[in-house]
Amino acid sequence: MTDAIRFYSTADEFGEFSNFAGYPIQLKGKSWPTSEHYFQAQKFAGEPDEDEVRKANSPMLAARMGRDRKRPLRRDWESVKVAVMREAVLAKFTQHADLRELLLSTGDAKIIEHTTNDDYWGDGGGSGKNKLGQILMEVREQLRKEPA
Template identity: 65%
Template sequence: MGSLFNFYLPYKDESGNNLSAFAQALAIIAEAQKLISIGSPGVAITYSANYAQTVTIHQTYESGHWNTNTSGANQAAVMEAMESLMGGKYSTLQKRLQIAPITTITYSDYGGRTHQQVVESDLEYIKFLLDQGWDVLGWQNQSSIPGYAIGGGIATLPREINTLIQTTLAKYAIDYASDARSEPIKFYHLNKPYGFFSNFAPYPIHLKDRIWPTSEHYFQAQKFVNTPHEEEIRQAKTAREAAEMGRDRRRPLRRDWEIIKDDVMREALYAKFTQHPDLTEKILSTGDLKLIEHTKNDRYWGDGGDGTGLNMLGQLLMETRERIRYDFSSGQ
């Protein structure tokens, strides 16, 4: 059987610029190729559809064809770009990469059925794919709400339908767990899957009675606690700028920094992954997989690029995950 994975697909780069539909489509294709290379017979990606699109997509696959001609804005534009790429350079994916529609867009008519019945059918189709051994990517981006929810019209769905989607896909993720993804999760760049683990990810945290734009802002500022430099770094326009300011040795680094830096990072990570419910869901969805900051630029916080680094950020993230898991189990 296949597996359902939480697939985080940013639609903006770290500078805040929109990623093109083709850039996002290439990320989907790369993930599909990766899964196929380790034995998956095929890969499907969840897609927020209206009823007409859902019908067309299913009719296309049932007739033995691969091009659903999905088009439009946002997610639809990414699907259009994906199928365009599959019509050329990536033609080998034509029968191995599909769209798994979930009818989240409110529609006036559902072919004699209710909206909930249509969604139940959509979810059954995903289960069918998983039972056939296909892997399914639960598409998330910066606008997604917690769990495996997808974009588009989900924010305006009736609560019972939204809950149905959330709980069913989360259950699939558990029921269809697979050893095929027992390999560690490697992260570094914001515009790659699991980029939310980066301290540069745009998730503000509340600590010391102040709001810090990112965990990177907080971490770097604590090198100069109780000095004007602390507030200067908090007000840095970007996480990258905050990092550069914190590494500037013309600023007087606190004497105990090497002793307390892990505790500062631990504090920042716990705040980040508990103050944002979507991040809580995301870190818990990684189960017990090893988390690795994969970069040759850092041998302390990262793995050094060759696995010989300490990977301290990854270690603290796994510690944070376990702490959050304990919080949930103890009802905190």
């Protein structure tokens, strides 16, 4: 087993780890086409924008809508965004048995969202925070302790 797993594009190996991967999740009494839709929509929780983002035709469009600063970002976003991402990732990997198995199959490998586009959620090409990778490893640890 490799000591590091790098993912980014949904078309690549471990592309299922991407928030753009087509795995619907159920959260807050609604169905979300991808974890990206959920994450981006939560920037506008309780606002009409939330449902518009949920209904976006693609995760890329949901991401664009979420980054559009013409939409009013919720005040506490910076303090809750990591918890929101954890919630989305946990839902994805507990609601899809095949994804759960894939994540558990990674053993103790470090999981890295490898991209120069993002040095917060990804590794920024090498020196970023890799928050999404960290959350995936936390969720993997949690799944090990919980029966399927």
